Amino acid sequence: MSEEDEIARLYKRLARLDDAVVLQRMQAHGYWPAQTGFPPDPSDEANERREIEAELARIGKSAVTQDVEPALKAERIRRWDESKKRRSIKKAERDAQRRAQLQAWAQIKAATIVHAGIGVSAQLGDTHSDVDKLTAQGLPILHSAADLAAALGISMSRLRWLSFHRRGATLVHYHRYGIAKKSGGIRAISAPKPVLDQCQRWILAHILTPLPVTQYAHGFVSARSCVSNAAQHIGRKVLINMDLKDFFPSIHFSRVRGLYRAFGYSGAVASLLALLCTEPPRIAASIAGDPRQRVFHVALGDRCLPQGACCSPAITNLICKGFDQRLAGLARKQGYTFTRYADDLSFSGDNRDAVGALLGAVRRVVANEGFAEHPDKTQIMGQARRQEVTGLVVNHAVGLKREDKRRLRAMLHNAAKFGLESQNRENHPNFAHYLQGWVAYAVMVDPSSAAVWKSALRRALKNA
Numbered sequence: 287m288s289e290e291d292e293i294a295r296l297y298k299r300l301a302r303l304d305d306a307v308v309l310q311r312m313q314a315h316g317y318w319p320a321q322t323g324f325p326p327d328p329s330d331e332a333n334e335r336r337e338i339e340a341e342l343a344r345i346g347k348s349a350v351t352q353d354v355e356p357a358l359k360a361e362r363i364r365r366w367d368e369s370k371k372r373r374s375i376k377k378a379e380r381d382a383q384r385r386a387q388l389q390a391w392a393q394i395k396a397a398t399i400v401h402a403g404i405g406v407s408a409q410l411g412d413t414h415s416d417v418d419k420l421t422a423q424g425l426p427i428l429h430s431a432a433d434l435a436a437a438l439g440i441s442m443s444r445l446r447w448l449s450f451h452r453r454g455a456t457l458v459h460y461h462r463y464g465i466a467k468k469s470g471g472i473r474a475i476s477a478p479k480p481v482l483d484q485c486q487r488w489i490l491a492h493i494l495t496p497l498p499v500t501q502y503a504h505g506f507v508s509a510r511s512c513v514s515n516a517a518q519h520i521g522r523k524v525l526i527n528m529d530l531k532d533f534f535p536s537i538h539f540s541r542v543r544g545l546y547r548a549f550g551y552s553g554a555v556a557s558l559l560a561l562l563c564t565e566p567p568r569i570a571a572s573i574a575g576d577p578r579q580r581v582f583h584v585a586l587g588d589r590c591l592p593q594g595a596c597c598s599p600a601i602t603n604l605i606c607k608g609f610d611q612r613l614a615g616l617a618r619k620q621g622y623t624f625t626r627y628a629d630d631l632s633f634s635g636d637n638r639d640a641v642g643a644l645l646g647a648v649r650r651v652v653a654n655e656g657f658a659e660h661p662d663k664t665q666i667m668g669q670a671r672r673q674e675v676t677g678l679v680v681n682h683a684v685g686l687k688r689e690d691k692r693r694l695r696a697m698l699h700n701a702a703k704f705g706l707e708s709q710n711r712e713n714h715p716n717f718a719h720y721l722q723g724w725v726a727y728a729v730m731v732d733p734s735s736a737a738v739w740k741s742a743l744r745r746a747l748k749n750a
Contacts (some may be wrong), residue, residue, distance in 0.1 A: 396442055398554065399431040402561055403451025406539060406589070409553025419550030424496050428555045437492075438485050448482055449561040454584045460565055460592060476565060476592035485562055486597045493549070493559070494600040500610040505628035506599035513731055515627045516675040516684045522623070522634035524641060525673040525680070528648065529663035533629035534598050536657055537605060539564045539589035545605055563597045564589040599628060609655045616647045627676045634680075641666060678731060686731055694724050694739075701746035718747060 300308065305324065312318040327335065345357075394400065401407045413430040420427055428434050435445040448459060459482040464472035478486055499507055504515035519525055530536075539560050546556035566585035573580070591598040610626055617624035622635035622644060633644060645664075652659055667673045672681060679685045686694075697709045698721070710717040725743045729736040 395446075397430065397432050399442070399446050399449070399558065402446075402449050402557065404453075406451045406557060406561060409543070409557050412553030413555075415552040415555060416550035423549065425549060426492055429552055430554055431558055434555055434558055438488055440481075440485065444481070445558065448485060449558050451561060451589065452585075453566075454582045456580050456582055458565075458568065458583045460594075462568070473593070474567070475594040477594040478592075478596075482562065483596070486595055489559060489562065490597050490600055493546075494597060494604065497549070497604060499603040500607050500614070502610040502614050502625050503603045503606065503627075504625055505603070505630075507603065511730065512627060512676040512678060513684055515625050515632070516678040516680050518623050518625045519632055519634035519673070519675050519680045520684065521680075521682060522673075523636040523669055524622075524634065524638055525665075525667045525675065526622075526633040526641065526645065527663070527665045527667070527675065528631040528633075528652075529660040530629040530631065530652065531658045531660040533602065533657070534591040534593045535567065535587075537591045537602060541605060541656075542591065542601060545601065561589070563591065563595065563601060565592045565595075566590065602628065606655075609651070609657075612651050612655075613648060616644060616651065620644045625675075630676055632675050638668075684731060686728060691728070694728060695742070697721065697724075698739075698742040698746045702742070702748065706746060721746060 303311075309318065309324060313320050313322075326332070398413070399410055402410060410431075415427065415429045417427055426437055428437060431445060432442060435442050438445065440448075459479050460476040461479060462474065462476050464474055467473050477483075495508075504510040504512070542564055543556045543560035546559045547553065549556075551559065566589045567587055568583040568585055570581050571584050572582065591601060606626065610624075613626070613631065614624045617633050617635070620635060620640035620643065621637050622633045622640070625632050631648070633648070649659060669681065672679055672687075674680065674687070677687070679687055701709045701721070706717055706721075710720075714720045721743060725739045728739050
C-alpha cells in the first residue's frame, strides 16, 4: 500500500471516531493538554453554523410536509421579490444622486462659465481680480462671469452664447461684407449684431475709454482726429509714412486677454471680455449632400480683433502704448516727431541724413512688436513734393488735397445747378447726407472756410 493510500485510510478512520474519543487519544499521546477540552468555535463561524442548521431544518420540514417543486417555486419567488426590492432601493438612490448632481450643476452654470470653447478656456477658473488696481484706474470691479453678465445687463446663458468659441457654426454674431479700398482690393468688415454690439459698447464706455492712451495716438481718441495727427508734421523737411499690414487681424485673442489681465481683471473676466471683442476670420461653406442645406461659417484662423467692431480701435490704442513709446523714443533720438493714426505711422523731421537709420530701427521695432510693414505703402517725402499725412496736406498748413477740394466744389456747384441726384454717380443711398459729411470734413480741416462751404451746401440742397 502506498503512503497516500495509508494516509487516506487513517483519515477515514479518524472521521468515524467521536470527538470525545479523538480528544482522549490526543491527550494520551501528549498532543493536547490534559483536563482541557476543545476550544469554542469563533462567533462568526458559530452564527453561520446556526443559520445553516436552521435553513437545513426548514428545508427538511418543507420536504416532509410539501412537494419539492412548489417549495422551490416559492423560494424563487421570495428571492425575486427581494431582488426587485433591492434594485428599487438602488434606483431611488441613483435617481436622488443624479438630481442632486443636476441641481449642483445648475447652480454652477448660474454662477460661472467653466468652458467657452477649445483653446480659450484655460483661465476661466480664476475668479479673483485685483480690486486695488481696478479701483485706482476707475474700472468696474468684476470677479466672475456672473459679475460680468450683471454689468452687461444680460443673463448668464446669453453671455455663454455670445462668448462661446466655435471653429464652425451655423450662426455667428457678426454681419460680414466688403468695401472697396482706395488703393484697390476689398476691405473685409465684420459688424457685430445688435446684442453683441450692445455688450461691446458697454465695454468701450466703462472699461476702454476711461483708460489713457499715449499722446502719439490720434485715431479714435476723444478730442483728437486726423487733423490733430497731421498738424504735428507741418513744414518739416522730411516726412516718412509707414502703414502696418493687417493691423487688426494681427492682434489675437491671447494678446487681448493679456491686456484685460494687465488692467487687473481675473482670468475668467479677462477671457470673457476678450471673447466678446474678438472673432476669427470665417468663410461660408456647406456640406455636399446635406438635406438641410445648412451653411457653416468656418474659422480660417485664430480669433483676432474684427474690423468694424467699436472696441477694436480702442483696444489697439491701449495695446500699442509700449509700441508708441518705443517709436517715439527712436524718432526723438533722431530729432523727429512721431504720431500714429490706427495703422498709419508718420515721422517728420529736418535731418535728411537720419532717414536710413530711423527706418531700419523702426522696422525692427515693428517686427518685434508682432506687426508687419506694408512695403508698398512706405513713403519718404521731401519739401519739394506734396507731403500728406492721413490724406491731408501738411507742407505749410493742414489742408485738403487740391483734387478733393475741386471735386467737392464741383459737386456742390453742379448739384445746385442740375439737381442733387445728377451728382450721385456712385449711387449713394442718401446722397444729401454724403454731401453734408464731406462739407463737415472740409470745415473740420479748415474752419476758416466754413462760411463758404456751408453756403455752397445750402444752395445744393435746395434742389434735393
